[in-house]
Amino acid sequence: xxxxxxxxxxxxxxxxxxxxxxxxxxxxxxxxxxxxxxxxxxxxxxxxxxxxxxxxxxxxxxxxxxxxxxxxxxxxxxxxxxxxxxxxxxxxxxxxxxxxxxxxxxxxxxxxxxxxxxxxxxxxxxxxxxxxxxxxxxxxxxxxxxxxxxxxxxxxxxxxxxxxxxxxxxxxxxxxxxxxxxxxxxxxxxxxxxxxxxxxxxxxxxxxxxxxxxxxxxxxxxxxxxxxxxxxxxxxxxxxxxxxxxxxxxxxxxxxxxxxxxxxxxxxxxxxxxxxxxxxxxxxxxxxxxxxxxxxxxxxxxxxxxxxxxxxxxxxxxxxxxxxxxxxxxxxxxxxxxxxxxxxxxxxxxxxxxxxxxxxxxxxxxxxxxxxxxxxxxxxxxxxxxxxxxxxxxxxxxxxxxxxxxxxxxxxxxxxxxxxxxxxxxxxxxxxxxxxxxxxxxxxxxxxxxxxxxxxxxxxxxxxxxxxxxxxxxxxxxxxxxxxxxxxxxxxxxxxxxxxxxxxxxxxxxx
Numbered sequence: 001x002x003x004x005x006x007x008x009x010x011x012x013x014x015x016x017x018x019x020x021x022x023x024x025x026x027x028x029x030x031x032x033x034x035x036x037x038x039x040x041x042x043x044x045x046x047x048x049x050x051x052x053x054x055x056x057x058x059x060x061x062x063x064x065x066x067x068x069x070x071x072x073x074x075x076x077x078x079x080x081x082x083x084x085x086x087x088x089x090x091x092x093x094x095x096x097x098x099x100x101x102x103x104x105x106x107x108x109x110x111x112x113x114x115x116x117x118x119x120x121x122x123x124x125x126x127x128x129x130x131x132x133x134x135x136x137x138x139x140x141x142x143x144x145x146x147x148x149x150x151x152x153x154x155x156x157x158x159x160x161x162x163x164x165x166x167x168x169x170x171x172x173x174x175x176x177x178x179x180x181x182x183x184x185x186x187x188x189x190x191x192x193x194x195x196x197x198x199x200x201x202x203x204x205x206x207x208x209x210x211x212x213x214x215x216x217x218x219x220x221x222x223x224x225x226x227x228x229x230x231x232x233x234x235x236x237x238x239x240x241x242x243x244x245x246x247x248x249x250x251x252x253x254x255x256x257x258x259x260x261x262x263x264x265x266x267x268x269x270x271x272x273x274x275x276x277x278x279x280x281x282x283x284x285x286x287x288x289x290x291x292x293x294x295x296x297x298x299x300x301x302x303x304x305x306x307x308x309x310x311x312x313x314x315x316x317x318x319x320x321x322x323x324x325x326x327x328x329x330x331x332x333x334x335x336x337x338x339x340x341x342x343x344x345x346x347x348x349x350x351x352x353x354x355x356x357x358x359x360x361x362x363x364x365x366x367x368x369x370x371x372x373x374x375x376x377x378x379x380x381x382x383x384x385x386x387x388x389x390x391x392x393x394x395x396x397x398x399x400x401x402x403x404x405x406x407x408x409x410x411x412x413x414x415x416x417x418x419x420x421x422x423x424x425x426x427x428x429x430x431x432x433x434x435x436x437x438x439x440x441x442x443x444x445x446x447x448x449x450x451x452x453x454x455x456x457x458x459x460x461x462x463x464x465x466x467x468x469x470x471x472x473x474x475x476x477x478x479x480x481x482x483x484x485x486x487x488x489x490x491x492x493x494x495x496x497x498x499x500x501x502x503x504x505x506x507x508x509x510x511x
Contacts, residue, residue, distance in 0.1 A: 002313060036283060064454050068163045068170075069145065071455045075173055076142055079135075097232045101485075103194035104236070121188045122467045124243075125196035126175050127231070129203060129225060133224050137204035138169070139382045140211050150210075157212045157350055161248070162197055164291045164378045165206045167265055167453070168245035171466065172202045174457040184457045187467035193233050197474055198263070201228055207249035218254050225255045232436070237261075237481040240285075243470075247289060249275035249374055256280065257475035263473070265289050265466075268376035269398045275374060282475065287469055289399045290451045290462055292393045292439055293385045295318045297452065301443055303387045306362045313341040313429060315364035315388065317357045318372075320381060329370050336368075339426055344368075361386035365437060366412070366429055370419075383449050384410065391429070391442050393419045405450060407445045447493045 065071035103440060145159040152158060174182065175189050190196050203224045208217050228234055240263040246252045246264045256264075260279060264286045270276055300308065320333040338346045343360060347353045361367055367383035371394035383390045390411040399407055407413075412429075419425050449460055455462035 010018065018305070018499075028370075031387065031410075035421065038185075046244055047167070050136055058284070064456065066452055066454050068166050068299070068453075071173070072138060072142060072169065075455070076138060079176075082284065085430060091252065092141065094235075095507065096237045100193060100232045101236050107194045121186055121473050123195055123197045124175060124187055124200050125190055125193050125198070125233070126172070126200045126202060126226070128203070129224070129227060132220070133203045133227075135173075137207040137211075141207050144211065146462075151212075156348070160294065160350070162206055162210055164294055165247040165251075165267070166292055167247045167289045167462075168202070168204050168206065170292075170453040170455065170457065171463055172200070172456050174463050175200060177456065181456060183459055184461070184464045184467070185459070186471070196233070197230075197241070198470060198477075199233055201242055201244050203228075203244070205246055206248040209248065209251045220398075221255045225258055229258070237483055240481045240484070241477050243251060263470075263477075268334050268374050268396075270356055270396065277337050283398065287466065287473075288398050288402075289466065291376070291381050292401045292453050293381045294354055294378055295361065296386055297384045297385045298339045298362055298387045298407045300445065303441070306387065307441075310340050310365050310388075311341070312343055312360070312364040314339075314366045314368055314426070315377075316361045316368035316370075317345040317347040317353070318377075319341075319348075320344075328416050328420070329372070332368065332370055332373060332393065334426075335420060336425065336468065342426070356435075358386065361388045364388050366391050368393065369411075371397065380411075384444060385453055387448075389437065389444065391425075399461070401469055403469055404465055405447065410440055410447050 029193070040342060080227060141159070141162060150158040174184060175187070179189070193199075199437065201224075205221075208220055212220065219337075228242070229239070234414050240362055242258075242262040243258055244252070244262050244264050246256060247267055249267065252259075253277065256278065257277065262285075264281060266281060266286055266288055268288060269283065314336065316332075316336075316504050318329070320329045333344050336342050343358070343364070345356070347356060359385060365386035365388070367379070367386070367390055369380045369390045369392045371377070371381060372379075375394045375396040375398070376506065377394075380392065392411055393416055394415050395416050399405075413433075414425065414428070418428075449458065450465060451462060452458070453462055
């Protein structure tokens with residue numbers, strides 16, 4: 001029986017009939033109370049709405065910021081410096097570490113036996129670090145990016161580099177946003193350490209590296225290191241469940257040997273030893289994140305309009321002289337530079353370079369993505385947002401979210417040895433059927449959402465995929481944490497085997 005029928009039955013019962021005499025009718029006060037209760041019940045019954053109408057839609061039609069500069073400006077205007085109370089403490093007392101460990105065990109046992117872990121979001125505790133590690137770094141960027149033309153030693157604009165490695169900002173801004181405004185449901189912020197699966201360290205390592213004086217930066221790194229490693233949660237796991245955004249290969253370099261157990265958010269994994277020491281990074285514990293694209297998104301309208309204008313077969317713009325694995329660039333430049341319907345240009349990452357690269361990529365079918373000083377390059381993600389099929393020539397490259405995304409559907413993988421053979425690469429590209437090209441372009445249009453950082457962060461955007469990938473690492477993190485807590489010193493053994501095959505040329509499927 002529904003609520004309306006129930007209410008009517010109650011209000012028309014004999015006890016509410018004035019012709020029905022009982023002792024109750026002799027009490028005016030009792031009769032008044034019953035009448036009021038009846039009216040309240042009727043009001044609730046007829047005025048109630050379905051549950052989905054009672055709860056307003058959070059953030060209806062929000063303004064989505066994809067620009068780091070624009071998003072940061074709004075973020076600082078709305079927050080500036082927000083001192084939210086939490087239970088972060090820095091202690092030397094091992095008794096407090098033991099108590100935290102006991103609380104974690106109780107919480108995880110409850111989840112295990114109540115089976116609340118099934119399909120539950122990743123629980124992340126966000127450290128509230130002093131402002132000098134967080135907000136002060138963001139204000140430093142905000143107050144200097146318009147006035148400075150500082151370049152790195154290889155000529156790259158400093159503030160442009162910070163923007164393309166700004167994964168630390170996008171993740172943190174989403175995690176600390178009010179829950180009612182967040183759209184990503186694969187992660188939830190918790191405010192008690194014993195409830196956390198992972199701990200996020202919101203230190204802006206890239207901004208501090210590029211915008212502080214060298215000695216000042218080193219001192220701040222040491223302070224941040226001490227602050228984090230003094231936390232009881234760090235001592236409990238030796239940092240294995242802590243996340244550090246270290247997305248530029250130069251950032252945090254002077255102290256990162258002390259946090260090698262932690263989860264690093266990286267642009268790639270260089271096996272040459274130029275950027276990361278042996279044993280510091282691995283696919284098992286760390287996560288590859290995409291660069292923030294330098295170029296504007298070529299949306300559905302742009303893709304439709306540019307389809308007939310893509311008359312260039314292969315396009316590349318960038319520096320042809322690089323170190324380490326990037327030496328392949330000069331060889332490719334010499335091999336391809338004079339070919340028809342191929343554009344190979346020397347260029348920089350400044351504003352003029354951005355416009356030239358954006359125009360060139362939107363007029364090209366394929367975009368060359370060779371290794372740079374490191375195996376990865378922002379150029380790959382510039383090609384993706386431009387609708388230009390990447391041709392990846394980087395044998396040691398590791399790709400973001402590859403446990404979720406199949407890059408063979410949007411890119412071609414070519415080994416370095418094949419690519420530098422005279423005439424080989426162009427023959428290969430020209431052999432690809434138009435039907436496969438259209439299929440890969442359609443897939444690019446579908447995949448592009450996975451590489452667009454934004455605020456608010458969007459479902460299936462890179463922020464969301466970070467936590468989906470992290471969810472797959474949790475059991476292994478807990479395994480290594482608990483093993484480290486019980487293994488006696490003399491029995492420790494570490495497996496250093498890391499068998500990875502280099503990229504090989506992706507065969508073209510006949511159509």
